[in-house]
Amino acid sequence: MALDIAKAISIFHNIVKIGHGVLHPKNIMFDEDGDVLLTGFGMESLKKYLSLTSDYSNISFYTATELSGGNRQKTVGRPTKPADVYSFGIIFYEIISGNYNYRSLTLPEIRKKFVVENTRPKIPENID
Numbered sequence: 001m002a003l004d005i006a007k008a009i010s011i012f013h014n015i016v017k018i019g020h021g022v023l024h025p026k027n028i029m030f031d032e033d034g035d036v037l038l039t040g041f042g043m044e045s046l047k048k049y050l051s052l053t054s055d056y057s058n059i060s061f062y063t064a065t066e067l068s069g070g071n072r073q074k075t076v077g078r079p080t081k082p083a084d085v086y087s088f089g090i091i092f093y094e095i096i097s098g099n100y101n102y103r104s105l106t107l108p109e110i111r112k113k114f115v116v117e118n119t120r121p122k123i124p125e126n127i128d
Contacts, residue, residue, distance in 0.1 A: 002091075004034075005028055005092075007036070009085075009088055013081050018080075019079035019083055020040075020079060023040075024040075024091070064082070096127050097127070099121065
């Protein structure tokens, strides 16, 4: 499943040539054949991305910390491919670990824990 999601993100990046910007589990769906469908990339986000005058709004646990700026109201940058990789990393961690505990952290707490203190979530022992 994780590899299929990564492939879908890669296809999106290669075709659309920009970051998705709002990757989280609710925006990852599967069709009847089990193929991954990325959703949630609305026209409003696209308009704001293409405009150099405004930032897009995507505040969630899955938002890359460099885009959050610690602000709970809006992001401080445009969606990027590296930010999507960050979002996928959080999704992947949840898939392999079954740990959803970090969702309760605020963005400033996430920034402090993972950027300032450079800590990383523990990988479960049953994962090779």
